[in-house]
Amino acid sequence: AAGSASSSSGERVEGGTIVYAHQQEPPCVFGGWIEQAYLSYQVLDNLVSLDEDGEVVPWLAEEWSASEDGLTWTFTLQEGVQFTDGTPVDAEAIAYNFDYWVAGGNSTAQVWLQDYYESANAVDERTVEIHLKAPYPRLADNLTQGYFGIQSQHALETRSDEENCAAPIGSGAFTVEHWTRGQNITLVRNDEYTSWPANAEHTGPAYVERIDWRFVPDGTTRVAALQSGEVDAVYDVPAVQWQSVEDGGFELHRYITPGRPQQLSFDTKEGPFTDQLVRQAFAYSLDREEIVGTIGHGVIPWEGNGGVSQATPGYSEKAAGWYSYDPDRANELLDEAGWTERNSDGVRLKDGEPLKVVLPYGAGSILNADGAAILQGVKEQASEVGFDVELVPVPQSELFAGAYSTPEERDFEVGYWTSVTAGILYINWRPSTEEAPNYNNGAFYDDPELAAIILEANSTADVEAQNALYAKAQEYIAERALAIGLYDRLSTLAVDPSLRGVWQEHAQGGPTFYDAHFVQ
Amino acid sequence: MTALRPARSPSRPSRRRAPWSLAPAAALVGFLGIALVAPQVLATHDPFALDYAAALQPPSLAHWFGTDESGRDLYSRVVFGTRESLAIGLGAAAVGLAGAIVLGALAALGPRPVAAAVDRLLEVLFAFPALLLALLLIAIAGPSALTQILAVGVGTAPGYARMVRGQILAAKNSGYVQAAVALGHTRWRILRAHVLPNALRPLVAVFALSVGQSIVWASSLSFLGLGVAPPSPEWGALLDAGRTYIVQAGWLVVIPGLVIVALALTATTLGRHLQAGLERGEK
Amino acid sequence: MTAIDTAVRFERAERRDVPPAPRLRVRGLDVGFRVDGAVRRIVSGVDLDLAPGECVAIVGESGSGKSVTARSLVGLTGRGAVVEAEELSLHGRDVRRFRSRDWRRVRGREVGFVLQDALVSLDPLRPVGAEIAEALRLHGVPRGERRARVLELLAAVGVPLPELRARQRPGALSGGLRQRALLASAIALDPDVIIADEPTTALDVTVQAQVLSLLEERKRRGASIVLISHDLSVVARLADRILVMRSGSVVEQGPSTDVLRNPVHDYTRALIAAVPSAATRGRALSPVAPPAAALGSSRPAPAAADAPVLRARGLVKRFVRPDGTETRAVDGVSFDLAPGETLGIVGESGSGKSTTAKLALGLEEPDAGTVEVLGEPWSPLPESRRRERRRLISVVDQDPLSSFDPRWNVERILVDALPEAERRDAARRRARVRELLELVGLPEAVLARFPLRLSGGQRQRVAIARALAPRPSVIVLDEAVSALDVTIQAQILDLLTALQRSSGVAYLFISHDLGVISHLSDRVLVMKDGVVVEEGTAESVFERPAHPYTRELVASIPDLPLAASAS
Amino acid sequence: MTRTSSSDAPVVAGAPAPAAARPSRLRSAGRLLAGRVVSAVVVLWGAATVAFFAQQLLPGDRATVILNIRTGRAQRRTPEELEPIIAQFGLDRSVLQQYLDFLRGLVVGDFGTSYQQFRPVTAILGEQLAATVTLSLVAIAISWVLMVVWVTLTAGRGPRVGAVGSGVDVVAAGLPHYWLGIILLLVFALGLRWFPVMGGTGPAGIVLPALTLAIPLAGFMAQATRTEFERALEQPFVVSARMRGMGDTAVRLRHVLRHAVLPAVTLSGWALGATLSGAVVVESIFSRPGIGSVLVTAVNSQDLPVVVGVVTLVAVVYVVANLAVDIAYTLIDPRVRLS
Numbered sequence A: 001a002a003g004s005a006s007s008s009s010g011e012r013v014e015g016g017t018i019v020y021a022h023q024q025e026p027p028c029v030f031g032g033w034i035e036q037a038y039l040s041y042q043v044l045d046n047l048v049s050l051d052e053d054g055e056v057v058p059w060l061a062e063e064w065s066a067s068e069d070g071l072t073w074t075f076t077l078q079e080g081v082q083f084t085d086g087t088p089v090d091a092e093a094i095a096y097n098f099d100y101w102v103a104g105g106n107s108t109a110q111v112w113l114q115d116y117y118e119s120a121n122a123v124d125e126r127t128v129e130i131h132l133k134a135p136y137p138r139l140a141d142n143l144t145q146g147y148f149g150i151q152s153q154h155a156l157e158t159r160s161d162e163e164n165c166a167a168p169i170g171s172g173a174f175t176v177e178h179w180t181r182g183q184n185i186t187l188v189r190n191d192e193y194t195s196w197p198a199n200a201e202h203t204g205p206a207y208v209e210r211i212d213w214r215f216v217p218d219g220t221t222r223v224a225a226l227q228s229g230e231v232d233a234v235y236d237v238p239a240v241q242w243q244s245v246e247d248g249g250f251e252l253h254r255y256i257t258p259g260r261p262q263q264l265s266f267d268t269k270e271g272p273f274t275d276q277l278v279r280q281a282f283a284y285s286l287d288r289e290e291i292v293g294t295i296g297h298g299v300i301p302w303e304g305n306g307g308v309s310q311a312t313p314g315y316s317e318k319a320a321g322w323y324s325y326d327p328d329r330a331n332e333l334l335d336e337a338g339w340t341e342r343n344s345d346g347v348r349l350k351d352g353e354p355l356k357v358v359l360p361y362g363a364g365s366i367l368n369a370d371g372a373a374i375l376q377g378v379k380e381q382a383s384e385v386g387f388d389v390e391l392v393p394v395p396q397s398e399l400f401a402g403a404y405s406t407p408e409e410r411d412f413e414v415g416y417w418t419s420v421t422a423g424i425l426y427i428n429w430r431p432s433t434e435e436a437p438n439y440n441n442g443a444f445y446d447d448p449e450l451a452a453i454i455l456e457a458n459s460t461a462d463v464e465a466q467n468a469l470y471a472k473a474q475e476y477i478a479e480r481a482l483a484i485g486l487y488d489r490l491s492t493l494a495v496d497p498s499l500r501g502v503w504q505e506h507a508q509g510g511p512t513f514y515d516a517h518f519v520q
Numbered sequence B: 001m002t003a004l005r006p007a008r009s010p011s012r013p014s015r016r017r018a019p020w021s022l023a024p025a026a027a028l029v030g031f032l033g034i035a036l037v038a039p040q041v042l043a044t045h046d047p048f049a050l051d052y053a054a055a056l057q058p059p060s061l062a063h064w065f066g067t068d069e070s071g072r073d074l075y076s077r078v079v080f081g082t083r084e085s086l087a088i089g090l091g092a093a094a095v096g097l098a099g100a101i102v103l104g105a106l107a108a109l110g111p112r113p114v115a116a117a118v119d120r121l122l123e124v125l126f127a128f129p130a131l132l133l134a135l136l137l138i139a140i141a142g143p144s145a146l147t148q149i150l151a152v153g154v155g156t157a158p159g160y161a162r163m164v165r166g167q168i169l170a171a172k173n174s175g176y177v178q179a180a181v182a183l184g185h186t187r188w189r190i191l192r193a194h195v196l197p198n199a200l201r202p203l204v205a206v207f208a209l210s211v212g213q214s215i216v217w218a219s220s221l222s223f224l225g226l227g228v229a230p231p232s233p234e235w236g237a238l239l240d241a242g243r244t245y246i247v248q249a250g251w252l253v254v255i256p257g258l259v260i261v262a263l264a265l266t267a268t269t270l271g272r273h274l275q276a277g278l279e280r281g282e283k
Numbered sequence C: 001m002t003a004i005d006t007a008v009r010f011e012r013a014e015r016r017d018v019p020p021a022p023r024l025r026v027r028g029l030d031v032g033f034r035v036d037g038a039v040r041r042i043v044s045g046v047d048l049d050l051a052p053g054e055c056v057a058i059v060g061e062s063g064s065g066k067s068v069t070a071r072s073l074v075g076l077t078g079r080g081a082v083v084e085a086e087e088l089s090l091h092g093r094d095v096r097r098f099r100s101r102d103w104r105r106v107r108g109r110e111v112g113f114v115l116q117d118a119l120v121s122l123d124p125l126r127p128v129g130a131e132i133a134e135a136l137r138l139h140g141v142p143r144g145e146r147r148a149r150v151l152e153l154l155a156a157v158g159v160p161l162p163e164l165r166a167r168q169r170p171g172a173l174s175g176g177l178r179q180r181a182l183l184a185s186a187i188a189l190d191p192d193v194i195i196a197d198e199p200t201t202a203l204d205v206t207v208q209a210q211v212l213s214l215l216e217e218r219k220r221r222g223a224s225i226v227l228i229s230h231d232l233s234v235v236a237r238l239a240d241r242i243l244v245m246r247s248g249s250v251v252e253q254g255p256s257t258d259v260l261r262n263p264v265h266d267y268t269r270a271l272i273a274a275v276p277s278a279a280t281r282g283r284a285l286s287p288v289a290p291p292a293a294a295l296g297s298s299r300p301a302p303a304a305a306d307a308p309v310l311r312a313r314g315l316v317k318r319f320v321r322p323d324g325t326e327t328r329a330v331d332g333v334s335f336d337l338a339p340g341e342t343l344g345i346v347g348e349s350g351s352g353k354s355t356t357a358k359l360a361l362g363l364e365e366p367d368a369g370t371v372e373v374l375g376e377p378w379s380p381l382p383e384s385r386r387r388e389r390r391r392l393i394s395v396v397d398q399d400p401l402s403s404f405d406p407r408w409n410v411e412r413i414l415v416d417a418l419p420e421a422e423r424r425d426a427a428r429r430r431a432r433v434r435e436l437l438e439l440v441g442l443p444e445a446v447l448a449r450f451p452l453r454l455s456g457g458q459r460q461r462v463a464i465a466r467a468l469a470p471r472p473s474v475i476v477l478d479e480a481v482s483a484l485d486v487t488i489q490a491q492i493l494d495l496l497t498a499l500q501r502s503s504g505v506a507y508l509f510i511s512h513d514l515g516v517i518s519h520l521s522d523r524v525l526v527m528k529d530g531v532v533v534e535e536g537t538a539e540s541v542f543e544r545p546a547h548p549y550t551r552e553l554v555a556s557i558p559d560l561p562l563a564a565s566a567s
Numbered sequence D: 001m002t003r004t005s006s007s008d009a010p011v012v013a014g015a016p017a018p019a020a021a022r023p024s025r026l027r028s029a030g031r032l033l034a035g036r037v038v039s040a041v042v043v044l045w046g047a048a049t050v051a052f053f054a055q056q057l058l059p060g061d062r063a064t065v066i067l068n069i070r071t072g073r074a075q076r077r078t079p080e081e082l083e084p085i086i087a088q089f090g091l092d093r094s095v096l097q098q099y100l101d102f103l104r105g106l107v108v109g110d111f112g113t114s115y116q117q118f119r120p121v122t123a124i125l126g127e128q129l130a131a132t133v134t135l136s137l138v139a140i141a142i143s144w145v146l147m148v149v150w151v152t153l154t155a156g157r158g159p160r161v162g163a164v165g166s167g168v169d170v171v172a173a174g175l176p177h178y179w180l181g182i183i184l185l186l187v188f189a190l191g192l193r194w195f196p197v198m199g200g201t202g203p204a205g206i207v208l209p210a211l212t213l214a215i216p217l218a219g220f221m222a223q224a225t226r227t228e229f230e231r232a233l234e235q236p237f238v239v240s241a242r243m244r245g246m247g248d249t250a251v252r253l254r255h256v257l258r259h260a261v262l263p264a265v266t267l268s269g270w271a272l273g274a275t276l277s278g279a280v281v282v283e284s285i286f287s288r289p290g291i292g293s294v295l296v297t298a299v300n301s302q303d304l305p306v307v308v309g310v311v312t313l314v315a316v317v318y319v320v321a322n323l324a325v326d327i328a329y330t331l332i333d334p335r336v337r338l339s
């Protein structure tokens, strides 16, 4: 495959099948998992798209605007667009999709919208109005994520769950042809495609005939398959193989996912981390840059910010740099917090109780192997200053069953959350109340002050001012060491040189094959 | 005693020389014994100490088995992993055999309805792939060394239980039991003096075989990410962790795998020799 | 294929021209086996000539090297064998230089071999017809002719219904049929040398007679036969010359009548004397005196008029076979066994002898009929009530090895059989164990040994000692000497006689061997298909058999032209 | 002669009148078959029941699990969120009721609907079964070839060859699937590029996964076969075939092998189940679809209906395989009858 780069003349070849190896198979093509967002992005069109510079650009919606009070959004649709089942993409259908998401049709879309969304209604054929409970000036940005793909109302209403799960009907560049569970999904070109996003490189139907979207969980296998020419593109290149893939002449794409980075949130309700000093000590005890640098082989960027990743608008450098590696400081803080004794294993004690903290993590689901290795570094370094970190890999089944979800069971939460904006802070830090519990608040940190900052930011229309508020929230989190960043989640893509025009969409980093084509 | 030469006994006592195949096995057993009791004697490094500067180094004089992604010395980790790996293997074999003895004895000796029920149960359990039983158990109890022991033990018990049942039945129908009945011994005495000892004696060898098997099984679970928590150097976990680096650092997979295979082989070899010894009637 | 055919034909033509030299000529045959690196000599210095139409018999006790010698003649001595000979020729060709290809051409075509373990010498998974056809196939008989040849051969060896039998597997055939089918496969290509290793062991007398006449028939047709047997009466009927082997060497050889009538070597004499028969009753078979203890303090034998120690009335036992059919293994058997008496039960295989023994022992419950021991009910009792009286009736099995717990040494086996009181008292226990050993003539050294490490004779002695331990009134012996060598058998039979004399124990003695039965029994029961067809004193039954079956049995006993010297 | 032991064969002492006790062959065959079916049903019912109750023991609230699976997020849920799920799956009913419903479903071949895929379990399994069964059968076939060739070549050839032969058996049998798979992948797909890395279901793609399953199985079967082979080689009927002029290779192939493979035939029935276990690992290493990956995914996400379905399916496979083994056994060794 290495040689093919030089031998190719660059002439575009019509048609062909892209064999693409993805890492995880979702249960449905459309849904709240990121895997689903990636997939449905090929099949469904969104109202709007995010371009390279983070600007929202037209897609199904030609133009849009928010009302003065920010409570009503009006989207005007392109003309003459049809779903692949022949029904029109009209305002009615858009409004229906909003209601469908919020009712649970897409769990992630639901989480984003539920606290702001009021209703949607079709004004005329091409105009749809979205009514909000509170202003949300970054609404359009959020709608660029794959979770907000528009489906045929007719299909949703008349077809079974099973059918919509396996082959949702949208107006996208491809349609689902066949799903061989456990192996692959084939997507076939929509020859009638008219509704490409404004940031696409070409117009008209997609170049390639088919996409063979395979599921290959093992990273080594994916890379090997790429190198042996069995596949044309792979997702998620293991950091350790990055260099060799690059040396092999493959095109590498790296996308730092905006939103919440891979971070540790401390349990502020129960256990040693209720004490801010202890949290801070923990943060100081780590040389995260070294750990991530080694395990990530320079590919995975380390992240100091516990609120949002460096790719997120409104990212605060200050919050990121709050804690550097300073074991002396960590020791001082722990002494100050009363953890003065140490037992024979070097674990600090207070009133005879060891400084033991439980760190459960979704092994293989939320954290990949690199992430697990990084946590081992965390455990080892924290032990230097007297923490006894118990790593608990939790299988997905237990996570789904709600294991380690209460303050009593754990002292950390680890995980990420993709998002186009820093609005994610609201989801992660909104106080949990009796009537409106927020199980996404992994630190169990119910602080009206922090919530107020974030809420204000959410509703601030001016980008500068909004970002300043978001930054303030991040610093608030950093100062109190409520969460510390570890590393940024990446979407990586390696593409054979014979395949051109593959790009990572800018909302979540998924591969986009609309512009992809083979060259001679 | 007679003028004629007495008939030669069928099996001449063979010379008590350990066969060559036992030598490496014995050496490995010795090594593992030390690793079990005092790993620090054998280890060259702290098995948990990170040394990021020395990450992913191939085997060398300084690091006999190379280093892992965090610069930990693989050899020392293997040595320190012995305790957990062996404990899991031994524990699982013990659980499996204990369960097998209880079930097998019930199936062979229990009152008719009980025996029939246990018989069926064994067949049902046998129909389960062992790994599935293990997966279920881990799903119920969560992954840990203890669950792994139970899971592997429970997974292997039905197979052994069938064997135990067969052994007991064979002993029960043997000539010496009939002879004991003819001598007027009580059922209980016959059971205790003849049936159980003869039926269970081969299990010594089976136990050794089972330890090897169990370690392999348990490491399979670790490999599926359902084993002990990192950074434990349990061998299966080492393998699982090394999988990511297989292309760049093959030793991380090959060496722990070899260790597991070597141990399984040793256990098998020892088990076979025990078996053969028992069959020859040596004590 | 054709090339080989012509070559062979040429050889045969050539053979016809040479004078009738011995078909087989052996000089100084040494055979050893490599065991653990060292060579263990098994056969040394055997000479043998086999003239056309001659039958040479090799006799000798078990393990003397008979089979090894025979197998060396066809180059299949076995793994690890080292065969050396000054001369070893077949039809004048030196076979020492044969390569496996040459051997393959010779085996089956020039030499037919009937293996010792006849009952398992046919592949149990294949129809016997296929086995015979295989011999034909291997030596180039075209496919079309084979079937007819197979049926012809089966008919020739006297297998009735050859069409049916050819399709059946060995398991479906009786021992006699199997033996004949094996013979058919060995003579399929009409070899002029037949080597038959114990062709009649494990066969009922009637079948044995049939097989022997078959071999006689071949001999008459000019085949040379090497016959191996430990049974002198078989040898007497067929052999022209006899080789007596002992420990791998030939100790005596000569024309068969000479060897049998005037044995020169002590060993040959002992061998001949050891053959039990009606004529030997009351006489010791073995030159070795039975243990003194057994003969000592001779109690007067109780009169036969005493109340029977064992009484069976109308015993019936049915079995349902796996295929659902039913057999009456024992069908209305009644007998009395007086104190100090020996009741022999004889009959062909499957006639219900062992089942009768088990019913008597209370190891099986009869479907009808009763057993009484010492005048008290036995068979209808539940096991728990029988238990304390079990010491009255003991058993000695054909296969003592499997009746011993392999984990126990001799001492433990014997102690286990002692009555409770003796077992508890260490001193009495030791004394009694020693006494038992003395009774059966075993050295004390065997106490520490495990059954696997005992010889067959020793094992049987231990089994007898165990049977004696509870001082029983009756001992049931089911084929107790059938697996033993003649000489060992003789010792055991002498021992049994002596023990009965000294202790007055009664024997229920089961055997298919008429010689043994007539040697030992006071009275005889002849069984066929579960029914007692004839009963009476040994003399009356063997000398004046009334039932046709008994007559057939007695008629087929081969006689041994007994040596006058055997006194 | 051999003693007929009193409890090996099903002996009914004191059976009724002989006339009644002589049923026609057909009838006894029918009875055997009926017995087979009954015991198969018992096994199936038992396996499904065990799976059902094992899953009942799983931690966590079922409705939460279902919702979490569907949304792909692991978190606690409010009662309002859970209510529709509870209603949809009838989770408010008693366990017994659920069990009875479950059994009713089993009888009509309805395993319910996957929590995760919204599809009938039968459809999911139907799709995946072929891949796994193909893999298993190919693996068993390969292992037979490997085993037969290896044993025939090395068994009974003297101590040195024998030691090598049985040594290889033991090593092969002891190789863990996951490790062997990775090594094969590393050498033959990544290194030598002889086989595709992710073969999918094509013929080239099945070689390495099948080998991964086959090599340990071959070693395992070879151990049993070798013992029998060497025992059979010593059998008089083998010597007797030699005495007829048969060559060594012919003796091995025509006589000995047939006797020696009997234990391996028995093992093969068991192996079909065991390769399913292996398939879990192998399918993950070689990125193959199949029951194994369905199972892991289902257990991993507590997709109860799918798990129970897989278990029952495996039990069916086991029952069918054992029936096949019995038939094969009687074909090879007509002495044994179905019992």
Ligand SMILES: Nc1ncnc2c1ncn2[C@@H]1O[C@H](COP(=O)(O)OP(=O)(O)OP(=O)(O)O)[C@@H](O)[C@H]1O
Pocket: B008, C033, C035, C042, C060, C061, C062, C063, C064, C065, C066, C067, C068, C069, C077, C078, C079, C080, C116, C230
């Ligand atoms: N393949 C072999 N390897 C080692 N020793 C052997 C082998 N075959 C036979 N022997 C030994 O050679 C001796 C003679 O055996 P052989 O079979 O010739 O005795 P036999 O006279 O035929 O006895 P039997 O009457 O019991 O058949 C025995 O001690 C036996 O153990």
Ligand SMILES: Nc1ncnc2c1ncn2[C@@H]1O[C@H](COP(=O)(O)OP(=O)(O)OP(=O)(O)O)[C@@H](O)[C@H]1O
Pocket: C319, C320, C321, C327, C328, C329, C347, C348, C349, C350, C351, C352, C353, C354, C355, C356, C512, D001, D004, D005, D006, D009, D011
């Ligand atoms: N437990 C049993 N189950 C079924 N059939 C049996 C059983 N025991 C004996 N038989 C059958 O009963 C018949 C008589 O058997 P038995 O063992 O008493 O014969 P035998 O005269 O001792 O024969 P052998 O001389 O071969 O020992 C045989 O047909 C046998 O197959």
Ligand SMILES: [Mg+2]
Pocket: C066, C067, C068, C116, C197
């Ligand atoms: Mg012999």
Ligand SMILES: [Mg+2]
Pocket: C353, C354, C355, C478
């Ligand atoms: Mg008998």
